[in-house]
Amino acid sequence: MKWGMVIDLQKCTGCGECVAACKLENNVAIVEPKESEMGRTMLWMDMLTVYEGEYPRLRVRQIPRPCMHCDHPPCTKVCPVRATYKNEEGIVAQIYPQCIGCRYCMAACPYTVKSFNWYKPEWAPGIRETVNPDVSVRQVGVVEKCTFCVHRLQKAKEQAKSEGRNLREGDFQTACAGSCPAGAIVFGDLENTSHRVNSLSHSPRATRLLEDLGTEPKVIYLKEVD
Amino acid sequence: MNTKLINRLQVLSISLIWLLFTGIAVWILNLIRESLRLHDSPDASLGISLVAIPVFFTLSSVLTYVFIGLRKGRKKDV
Amino acid sequence: MEKAAAAPHPDYDLLRPIENPGKSFYYIVAVLLVIILYTGFVYIRQVYYGLGVTGMAQPVTWGFYIINFVFFIGISHAGTLISAILRLSKAEWRRPITRMAEVITAIVLAIGGLHPILDLGRPDRMTHLFYNGRLQSPLLWDIVSITAYFTASTVYLFIPMIPDIAILRDRGVKPRWLYEFLSWGWQGTEQQHKVLDRAMNILMVVVIPIAISVHTIISYIFAMTVQPGWHSTIFGPYFVVGAIFSGIAAILVLMIVFRKVFHLERYLKLIHFNYLSVLLLVMSLLWFYFTFSEYLTGFYGHEPNEMRVFWYKFSGAYAPYFWTMVTCNFLVPLILLSNRKTRTIPGILIASISVIIGMWLERLIIVVPSLANPRLPYPTGVYIPSLTEWTMFLGGVSVFILGYMMFARFFPVISIWEIQEGRQESAKAVTERITSYMPDPQPRYTGSMEIE
Numbered sequence: 001m002k003w004g005m006v007i008d009l010q011k012c013t014g015c016g017e018c019v020a021a022c023k024l025e026n027n028v029a030i031v032e033p034k035e036s037e038m039g040r041t042m043l044w045m046d047m048l049t050v051y052e053g054e055y056p057r058l059r060v061r062q063i064p065r066p067c068m069h070c071d072h073p074p075c076t077k078v079c080p081v082r083a084t085y086k087n088e089e090g091i092v093a094q095i096y097p098q099c100i101g102c103r104y105c106m107a108a109c110p111y112t113v114k115s116f117n118w119y120k121p122e123w124a125p126g127i128r129e130t131v132n133p134d135v136s137v138r139q140v141g142v143v144e145k146c147t148f149c150v151h152r153l154q155k156a157k158e159q160a161k162s163e164g165r166n167l168r169e170g171d172f173q174t175a176c177a178g179s180c181p182a183g184a185i186v187f188g189d190l191e192n193t194s195h196r197v198n199s200l201s202h203s204p205r206a207t208r209l210l211e212d213l214g215t216e217p218k219v220i221y222l223k224e225v226d
Numbered sequence: 227m228n229t230k231l232i233n234r235l236q237v238l239s240i241s242l243i244w245l246l247f248t249g250i251a252v253w254i255l256n257l258i259r260e261s262l263r264l265h266d267s268p269d270a271s272l273g274i275s276l277v278a279i280p281v282f283f284t285l286s287s288v289l290t291y292v293f294i295g296l297r298k299g300r301k302k303d304v
Numbered sequence: 305m306e307k308a309a310a311a312p313h314p315d316y317d318l319l320r321p322i323e324n325p326g327k328s329f330y331y332i333v334a335v336l337l338v339i340i341l342y343t344g345f346v347y348i349r350q351v352y353y354g355l356g357v358t359g360m361a362q363p364v365t366w367g368f369y370i371i372n373f374v375f376f377i378g379i380s381h382a383g384t385l386i387s388a389i390l391r392l393s394k395a396e397w398r399r400p401i402t403r404m405a406e407v408i409t410a411i412v413l414a415i416g417g418l419h420p421i422l423d424l425g426r427p428d429r430m431t432h433l434f435y436n437g438r439l440q441s442p443l444l445w446d447i448v449s450i451t452a453y454f455t456a457s458t459v460y461l462f463i464p465m466i467p468d469i470a471i472l473r474d475r476g477v478k479p480r481w482l483y484e485f486l487s488w489g490w491q492g493t494e495q496q497h498k499v500l501d502r503a504m505n506i507l508m509v510v511v512i513p514i515a516i517s518v519h520t521i522i523s524y525i526f527a528m529t530v531q532p533g534w535h536s537t538i539f540g541p542y543f544v545v546g547a548i549f550s551g552i553a554a555i556l557v558l559m560i561v562f563r564k565v566f567h568l569e570r571y572l573k574l575i576h577f578n579y580l581s582v583l584l585l586v587m588s589l590l591w592f593y594f595t596f597s598e599y600l601t602g603f604y605g606h607e608p609n610e611m612r613v614f615w616y617k618f619s620g621a622y623a624p625y626f627w628t629m630v631t632c633n634f635l636v637p638l639i640l641l642s643n644r645k646t647r648t649i650p651g652i653l654i655a656s657i658s659v660i661i662g663m664w665l666e667r668l669i670i671v672v673p674s675l676a677n678p679r680l681p682y683p684t685g686v687y688i689p690s691l692t693e694w695t696m697f698l699g700g701v702s703v704f705i706l707g708y709m710m711f712a713r714f715f716p717v718i719s720i721w722e723i724q725e726g727r728q729e730s731a732k733a734v735t736e737r738i739t740s741y742m743p744d745p746q747p748r749y750t751g752s753m754e755i756e
Contacts, residue, residue, distance in 0.1 A: 035356070035361075039362045039363065039364075039686070040356070040362060041362075048680060049681070050681045065680065074529060074530055077440060077441070078441050078442065078443070078528065079438065079441060080433055080443040081429075081432040081436050081437060082264065082436055083432075098429075099425070099426065100424050100426045100429045100432050101429075102420065102423065102424055102425070103366065103423075103425065104441070104443060104525075106362070106363075106365045107365055107366055107531070107675060108529040108530075110531065110680075111679070112362065112363050112678040114362075115362065116362070116425065117425070118354055118355050118360075119354045119356040140426075141354055141355060141424070141425025209680070213530055229484075232481065232484050250451065254439075257438070258439060260437075260439075261440060264438070266438055266439070271445070272439075274445050274521075275448065278448045281452050281510065282455065285455055285456055285459050285510075288463070289459055289463075291499070292500065292503045293488055295496070295498075295499030295500075296466070296490055296496050296499060296500075297488075297489055299493050299496035299498075299499055300489055300491055300493065301491055301493055
């Protein structure tokens, strides 16, 4: 079992629904405007904006960027306390109570996907009610990042177990995949031939970010056609 | 402070240093065991650790050698 | 409180700071303690609120604390390394310098070693490093090697200090119990000298690879990642050279300060400064060679991510720091120290301070630009250190000064017994040595030119 994701850039409109859905699902803290300007915005799913060319031939690409969940992660190599590690199903996980906040993994990640809790995360009174009870709230001073919504995976596994069957493709989706109105994000088991990600990952349009670094990311992008 | 007390404190301090270095060695060996259990790549780590432990014990041995050597080299009428 | 008996001693200048410290010592200590106390509060505030009180953010997630970590540990090099190398090469001019150098190492290593803890988001979880440390992380290698170096340099500082401690004990300097305890029964007998010599011979050899390994391993923290500007094989030797470079500068500054404050003109003569400053010049050229090599390689390869970091340093936001660094590390020492006329004590002081500033800038330039220019298309990172970080920097320097002053208050900063040994034996030993270099006397030849 190797969880992976395919993001079809042809279908993606850059609406940012995935960014918002991820933040709500995973209790990602909202930082103050001043902090955000400094660069402390916490986005597990970020939207990269690439400008190519000049006016009038300007081209803007929007690229959703979750954690790549590399098969050869540069971040887990350098963690001094094993607060980040890759589990058997290919998910690069964070153990919040273990993290000592040295931020080495953040410095080592070539995709810059990790966020840090510079202050204690707080929610304004209205938002506090929407906190997802299935996801732990992180403390100050620890690193966090996209987990491929592993809490949903755990729920689905338990459900499947109680029904005495294997996991099916539709059993769970990451928040971003579930929320995308264009259906650009597909999530599933890369090794399971019945899952859509498997066939999509073999598409001639398939590419990965920074492939030549040897990180073997499991988020596959389908290049735009035009 | 009389000489006997100071003597005992000196011996105590050297023993504590040995204790500390043994503790460090045990810690490093523990970490090596952990890394093997977790299937981390052991090569460089093992190499560094296996060099470091003898270094610590060389230091404590030199200290002990000096301590005992200075004791022995004293003039006989002390 | 009785002042210790100011019995006459040929090297009383070296004993006076201990036996007759003077009032200004206490004033300065008081000021330093206030600064350090304030720094303590600032740190507690940081632990309470979180690292948000610093200027770090994404993507520049490492800042002053890591920069100062590398900086302080870098300075530690000259201490033990220079002292060990000078002893090993039997350079007689080392005698008044070795102890000062060794003390720098011991103090600065402790401060530097503390800095990664200051940088932790959760210092309360520090024990995780001991219970669950992973040896494959360069940070763990650092912990092991810095601990090894700290213990080695402390032992290497202490053992040659024993005869001097015995001098203080015999002169009845207070606190008597301290010197009794530390002098380990030294009486200066021939056997004891033999033991000490043998121990020092072992130590000075053992200490050198440890010292080199420390800064190499610190460089591995950066070099073992794949980030542009960091993932370079030159980092190991580059850092070691830089460390020795900054360390020599630190010794020079300290020598000049102590010479002034303790009136040690008879001991720290112009020739000592001359030799050390030539070493500084050599290290400056070596540093320039490594720097040139590093950037030329990056530039020639023209890999896009490397080039972004390159231009950021050469002509971008970090250009002022970069070119100041080159000036401070290369131009100033080259101009001031290659000319005998400017190789005076004031000239050497300026060059050394310039190098210390330049080497600090080099650490800044290594840490920040690679982080500020991530590979993916993010906006370039900006790092503005906060007041908290400046305060911690000042605190670190204050701890260093205080530590050194406390050492100088209780122990002589120049090795008295080695100076005495030098007076009595050096000239003879050196003459013997040089005579042994000269060709042996020619054997007598018989008439047929065969050896008799």
